[in-house]
Amino acid sequence: MSSPTTTLPPPTRGSHTRERMLAALFEKAHLLTPPAVAMKVVNAAANPDCRVSDIAGLLSQDPALSAKLLKTVNSSIYALPKPVASLERAVMVLGLNPLRSLVLGLSLPVMQSTGPVTESMRQYWISSVGGAILAREFAMLVRRPSPDNDLTAGLLRNLGATLLERTYPDQWRLVQAAPSERRLREQCKIEREVFGIDHADVTAELLAQWNLPAEVIEPIRHHHEPEKLAGRPKAIVDRAELLRFVELLIQLDDVTEHPTLLAEVLATAESRYNLTAQVLIRFLNGVLPKVDEFARLLNLNVGQRPDFAAILSAGCEEMVKLHVETSQNTLSEGTFRSNNPTPAQLGWPTRSGPRPPASGPVRTPPPRDFARSMPSSGATGFAAARRSGPISPPLPGRLPDFRPEFVAALPPGGCRLDDYELKKILGRGAMGVVFLGFEPGLRRSVAVKMLAPELAATPVARQRFAREARSAAAIRHENVVGIYTVREAAGLSYLGMEFVDGGDLDGRLEKEKQLPVADTIRIARQLAAGLSAAHDQHIVHRDIKPANIMLANPHGTVKLSDFGLARSAEDPSLTTAGALVGSPLYMSPEQVRGQSLDGRSDLFSMGSVLYAALIGKPPFLGRHIAAVLNNVCELKPPPPHAIRPEVPVALSNAIMRLLEKELEERFQTASEFAAALPV
Numbered sequence: 043m044s045s046p047t048t049t050l051p052p053p054t055r056g057s058h059t060r061e062r063m064l065a066a067l068f069e070k071a072h073l074l075t076p077p078a079v080a081m082k083v084v085n086a087a088a089n090p091d092c093r094v095s096d097i098a099g100l101l102s103q104d105p106a107l108s109a110k111l112l113k114t115v116n117s118s119i120y121a122l123p124k125p126v127a128s129l130e131r132a133v134m135v136l137g138l139n140p141l142r143s144l145v146l147g148l149s150l151p152v153m154q155s156t157g158p159v160t161e162s163m164r165q166y167w168i169s170s171v172g173g174a175i176l177a178r179e180f181a182m183l184v185r186r187p188s189p190d191n192d193l194t195a196g197l198l199r200n201l202g203a204t205l206l207e208r209t210y211p212d213q214w215r216l217v218q219a220a221p222s223e224r225r226l227r228e229q230c231k232i233e234r235e236v237f238g239i240d241h242a243d244v245t246a247e248l249l250a251q252w253n254l255p256a257e258v259i260e261p262i263r264h265h266h267e268p269e270k271l272a273g274r275p276k277a278i279v280d281r282a283e284l285l286r287f288v289e290l291l292i293q294l295d296d297v298t299e300h301p302t303l304l305a306e307v308l309a310t311a312e313s314r315y316n317l318t319a320q321v322l323i324r325f326l327n328g329v330l331p332k333v334d335e336f337a338r339l340l341n342l343n344v345g346q347r348p349d350f351a352a353i354l355s356a357g358c359e360e361m362v363k364l365h366v367e368t369s370q371n372t373l374s375e376g377t378f379r380s381n382n383p384t385p386a387q388l389g390w391p392t393r394s395g396p397r398p399p400a401s402g403p404v405r406t407p408p409p410r411d412f413a414r415s416m417p418s419s420g421a422t423g424f425a426a427a428r429r430s431g432p433i434s435p436p437l438p439g440r441l442p443d444f445r446p447e448f449v450a451a452l453p454p455g456g457c458r459l460d461d462y463e464l465k466k467i468l469g470r471g472a473m474g475v476v477f478l479g480f481e482p483g484l485r486r487s488v489a490v491k492m493l494a495p496e497l498a499a500t501p502v503a504r505q506r507f508a509r510e511a512r513s514a515a516a517i518r519h520e521n522v523v524g525i526y527t528v529r530e531a532a533g534l535s536y537l538g539m540e541f542v543d544g545g546d547l548d549g550r551l552e553k554e555k556q557l558p559v560a561d562t563i564r565i566a567r568q569l570a571a572g573l574s575a576a577h578d579q580h581i582v583h584r585d586i587k588p589a590n591i592m593l594a595n596p597h598g599t600v601k602l603s604d605f606g607l608a609r610s611a612e613d614p615s616l617t618t619a620g621a622l623v624g625s626p627l628y629m630s631p632e633q634v635r636g637q638s639l640d641g642r643s644d645l646f647s648m649g650s651v652l653y654a655a656l657i658g659k660p661p662f663l664g665r666h667i668a669a670v671l672n673n674v675c676e677l678k679p680p681p682p683h684a685i686r687p688e689v690p691v692a693l694s695n696a697i698m699r700l701l702e703k704e705l706e707e708r709f710q711t712a713s714e715f716a717a718a719l720p721v
Contacts, residue, residue, distance in 0.1 A: 063239045064247055067205045079104035080149040084253055087142035097141065098129035110148045119175065119193075119332050140190030146198065146252060166204060167337075169292050170197050175333045176288045176326075183315055183325075191258050192281060199262045199285055202244025206237060213237065223300045226293060230266040242266055261285055287314070291326070320636050320671065327668030446495050446532050449475050459531055462490055462538060474507075478541065481526075487543070488526065492536040507535050516579045521572030523592060523603040542603075544595045547655070548588035555658040559689055562655045565591070566693075567716055568600035569648055574712040576602070577641035584639060586647035587628045588654065626667055627660045631675045631703050642705045645712060649700025656682045656689055661701060675703065692720045 082100050086092050101108045108129055115132045116125050126132050133141055177196030181189035207214040213236050218225070220232050230240035246263035260278050264270045265285035271278060290297050290307050297304050311317040317325055444459040456465045462479040469476050474494040481488050493507045508528070518524070527538040547565070550557070557565070569591060576583055583590075585604065592601040630646035632639060653661045661679035664670035679701070683694035696718045702708045709715040 060239045063237055067209055067244060077104065077107065077149050079107060080145050083145045084142040087138040094130050094133045097133045101129050107145065107148060111145065114148065117335050119178070119336060136190060140188060142254070144190060144194055146194065166200065169200060171337045172292045172333050173197065173199060173288045175329060175336050176291055177284055179329050180284055180288065180315060186280065192284060195258050195262055195281060195285055196288055198249060199245060199265055200241060201248060202241035205244055206233065206241055210237065222296055223303060226290065226296060226303060265289065318636050320634055323668050324672055327672055444531050446534060449492065449495055459490065460529060462488060464490060487541040489539050489541045490536055491539065492534055495534060516581060517575050519572055519575035520599060521568045521601055522575055523601045542592040542594055542601055544593045544598065546589050547591040547593060550593060551588055551654065557655045562652060563693060563719055565600050565655065566652050567719055569602065570712040570716040572602035573644055573648065577712060582639050582641055583644050585625055586644050586651060587625045588651055591651065626670050627662065629674055632705065634671045634674050642708050642710065645700050645708055645715060649697050652697050653679070653682060657685055690720045
């Protein structure tokens with residue numbers, strides 16, 4: 043987007059009209075003009091009597107445009123059974139209306155090829171390229187009649203924004219400075235307050251000058267406010283609503299910061315496209331390669347081409363983060379914080395993160411491998427109490443009583459909490475903080491897990507906290523961490539529980555990578571015993587992972603912890619459609635799909651944990667979270683003994699049976715698995 047060659051007076055509130063603004067924006071110095079051949083094709087294709095050979099002849103006058111068109115038709119976007127070798131055949135495949143729209147879209151980079159690379163230009167192309175492919179893919183999903191027009195509408199829908207910005211850059215910065223949620227909901231309203239016109243209206247008027255059909259123009263004009271099209275033809279209303287949905291998906295990493303808006307997006311995905319949250323993620327994962335391919339086909343002049351797939355994946359990853367903690371039916375502020383990494387922590391670019399300089403090449407870091415980027419999640423629950431050791435009895439003297447501000451930092455020497463003396467903070471996690479405490483009456487160390495103050499008023503968080511207490515307290519077994527008490531102090535709920543003098547399996551794997559075979563068998567046998575005890579109480583853990591497996595010492599008792607996601611197998615909410623719970627690297631296929639869960643789902647997760655213990659990495663990896671979830675459902679990993687020959691075949695086969703995709707093909711109980719382990 044080059045700077046304007048003439049200086050225009052800035053618009054002032056009340057002094058400008060839509061007509062005056064259009065006249066200023068469409069001055070020749072500012073107007074984006076398609077290449078001559080593209081305009082000839084557009085005009086010729088508008089005539090229903092034109093011949094295919096005529097269109098092909100015009101296209102042949104611009105070899106670069108012809109090459110782009112053929113590459114696009116032969117790309118994964120269209121997935122034709124046989125390649126198209128001639129322009130005539132390409133025109134026939136596309137049809138006249140989609141052709142003229144697509145030709146303008148393919149010409150767009152040429153129209154904006156001058157001037158320095160800016161972050162705004164880069165963001166525009168991210169939105170345009172991603173929006174084009176998403177619009178077409180969703181149109182194909184619901185069998186809309188002209189998906190190629192949806193592609194072009196998605197690509198061109200925000201063209202007017204570039205005109206507003208390059209003509210009135212200072213005023214455009216005012217628009218961009220509006221609060222995030224308001225921009226997501228009321229972008230056009232904000233622009234009308236500043237300019238007297240909005241970018242969607244500008245785009246529509248510009249495309250009308252280029253002779254695009256009304257079925258493309260009118261949905262673009264109202265794609266931020268499709269409700270204004272009430273009473274218009276259904277095809278136009280549907281396209282406007284599709285473009286609005288796509289607009290929010292492209293900004294998914296921003297949308298996830300506003301739970302109510304995210305809930306609306308997910309409700310739209312399910313009601314209009316029959317996609318639950320986890321199915322939507324898998325759908326987007328399948329679209330990402332097409333987005334990246336289309337970006338290459340356009341030969342975008344934006345310095346180093348953005349990694350479009352990584353940007354969309356960041357939004358997907360953030361959405362999964364939210365659903366690991368709750369289902370889409372319980373979206374509410376304060377409940378959406380898990381210990382999984384944010385897109386920024388993963389090294390993925392996000393709209394809400396720091397901006398590069400306003401000019402010069404944009405350097406976008408590549409996405410890291412998701413699985414290898416995940417930090418240890420032991421800070422949730424009491425797993426953060428790694429190798430802390432027991433504490434000595436307290437010194438004489440009265441400790442101060444607990445107050446809510448002590449959640450941030452304990453006073454020197456600690457404090458008193460009912461029957462416990464809190465000595466230090468062991469870790470912090472999604473739900474709260476874990477203290478190392480001492481119970482003087484029984485002279486024993488305890489772990490005290492307290493719900494974070496900011497979640498204490500949140501019903502969903504309190505319910506999960508109480509559920510953990512009920513679930514764990516119902517299980518009495520040496521391989522399950524015991525719950526001593528459930529109380530409330532200073533308005534904050536807390537659990538007093540068994541303190542494990544050691545660490546968790548996650549911490550051990552970080553140090554050793556692979557465990558000795560004998561240790562793995564010992565851990566497997568004890569973990570199976572703990573799970574069997576839980577399943578006997580009809581409790582499904584649903585979050586088996588290394589951070590939730592405590593090791594009393596390197597060769598001591600194994601204890602299953604953190605029942606925060608556990609539910610009774612008879613709990614009807616366990617089968618709620620769209621509920622995605624667990625940790626992605628260790629989820630079962632039925633968890634990913636949002637299906638009914640029972641103890642066999644825990645067995646699959648246990649198989650993934652034991653595989654990681656033997657091989658040094660989980661069986662299902664991926665460069666982004668959607669790929670991980672897809673691999674959980676589709677990939678069959680090599681058996682452990684094929685990678686590490688010293689692993690007994692009997693152990694390897696038992697683990698692979700745990701990892702069967704179908705419930706009926708797994709071991710049906712933890713005890714059955716334990717019986718299959720080598721001695």
